[in-house]
Amino acid sequence: MRIKMIVCVCFVLCFIASWAIGQEVKLGALQDTTGATSDVGKDEALGVREATQYFNDIGGINGKKIRLFQYDYGYRVPEAITTYKRFRDYDKVAMVLGWGTGDTEALSPTVNADKMPYLSSSFSGHLCDPKKTPYNFVYGTDYSTNARGAITYWFEEVWKKDPKWKELRDKGAKPKFVCFIDTASPYATAPIKAIKDQATILGFDIGPDNHVGLTALDTKSQVIAAKGFGANLVWHGNTTMSVSTALKDAYALGLGADHIINNWGFDENLPKLGGPASEGAIGLLGCALFIDEYPAKKRVLDYTKKLNPGVPLENRLIRTVQGWVKVGMAVEAMKRADKAGQLNGPGIKDAFETFKDWPGLKEYGGQLVTLTPTDHRYSSIVRVARVIKGKPQTVAELDMRAKFPDKWAAWLGY
């Protein structure tokens, strides 16, 4: 009798355990916390984990707990591939939160063949055309739209108005523009075609690209080359550490140009690393800075303190908030897919494509999100900021679709 009872209890426990496991939604996350982009990757990884915990605490995916499989691949493409395949075949995740442009673009044919929704931290414009990459999604304004917005802002608000450029303006000179990018990095090169196209539209004189590695510690020769060209504006397409090196060298060598910086190169660390060299630098923001005021700030701070009390708050960055944006967008898509009874790859993809002016990211300083089966660009709004008195501050929001309505459609997947 006793044995029978033990067997019955075991059976019930197994049933409950299997039911509990069945009520989980598995989420894979590739992170770079040790590699070439770890200067921005570490903080995002913390944000992803804290946000996942928060969403689990408020009920997960319609009552199903999210089980996060987070892994550092050190920005090594082969490791990203084997880890993705582990997520797909071993952990059997519902969707993947990806990281770099190199691995996201490399994995793109595979995720499309596998029908695996892939929300990446790479906002490459190449990933936004569903005809080519139907299962890729981004959680910020794409690099190409951002780059077009940044150069347009500088042209309209700085070149045309700032006394610094009055003399050249009055002479009728064309602004001279160069790019500081890691020419071997898909991330850094992704928006170059678009920004040069925009520079041509605005009538710039475009100089040769200068190769600056993602881990560069010296960029003097590149700065001297840009000075030789007489650059008035420099696009920095790398991450914060490399960008701050270039800004400091430009300052030390008296380049005299203005700087516009891609979103992964512009954060709270830039003024800390660049010092006075970063003053006035223009950058792009995907959401609110960690130090900003935004509706979800209390929640983000609470979970920061709760889960990672050892990381000082003054060291946290916009990347934490980006982690929340990333998980928030994924959770919303999974909730919608689950409600439709389709919590699988195609179901989550379809759910993403039902986003129409979705306001969920506004509380993190993000944009209204609209995704359609023909256009995966997250938003047409470009948020421009400047370093003013050592602090990045939002200075403008440009709606690129409204500004260039006849060109917007042609820019898809650019």
Place this chain on the structure above:
Amino acid sequence: MSYRPCGVYHQYYKQDHAWWQTKFVWGKMILLLFTVFYIIPQFAGMYLISIANVVGYTILSAIGVQLLIGYCGQVTLGHAAFLAMGAYTCTLLMLQLHIPYPIAMIMGGIVGGLWSVLFGLPSARVKGFYLIMTTMAAQFITVEFFITQYVSQIGGRGVAYSIPPGTVKIGPWMIKSDMDVYYVMVILVILCILVMANLLRSKVGRAWIAIRDNDIAAETMGVNIVFYKLLAFFVAGFFGGVAGAFWTSSLAAVSPEHFHFGWSLWLVGVILIGGVGSIHGIIYGAMFMTLIPEGLKFLIFVLTQNPFFVDLMPFLPLLLEKFLFVKEAAFGLAIVLFLIFEPNGISYRWWQIKNYFNLWPFSY
């Protein structure tokens, strides 16, 4: 006793030169082929198959490095450049000229070989550290400059791009799943190792080994060292080009980031761990360098996800990102320990084990 190599005496040169000399070795090799072609594809699961593909790619990449460093004594730190040349050549030939994949792969190998000869030219005059510098130059000139500035402009796709589905096929066989890639990988690894092993026991291989052991003595003996060094660079570059072409097709994408300097260093690590101057060493080194990080990844997931361990040690999930640094350190430590305690590489240990069993039970 004829089932084991010990005590086998040959009457003819043909028997003496046979790859598989006894029935025991025949049986062993047939079992290996059966495992590779049937058991692994049937029972391993897709995750392990994808890891096997990375092991195979590492083997293909490291064959040329082993040839140059292990057999010809020409140290190279820029082998990823030749992989990149093969990868871009193969991809562009398929996309621009619609050349079939096998021909594009061979062309990729030839271009990789010729490119390697170009950077091997200094080996006629310099050796040792100076040669290391010239091969490093190959890495940066090729990947950071030539490919990103010029090669990738062909077709206007940018530096990194995907290959449309259906492009990679051999005749009617479309290479699209990991399993297809696995079979291609296995066939390529077998072919490349056969070519390399046969070259090594020919006049060419003996000349390479003579150059490695003492180039001045080799020249005195009548070996044209410039020719054979350049030939070694060509063959190594050819293997590298084939490896690059394989990688591109297996991933259906190409990017300079896949061929960075770290990968060149990694390949040298593969042959150091596996054993310098050993074909087995390439395979064991590739397995070590791929499977150890995968094993550590497995351990991390168990420690941070398993409720039993998490309940026992609640700090484990907090270690997730901190433990990853430990993972890198553990991998580095494994390499260091290996070099201290087994400086001749895994292949030497394998040789010792094999000898022990060949003589067993009368090892004395």
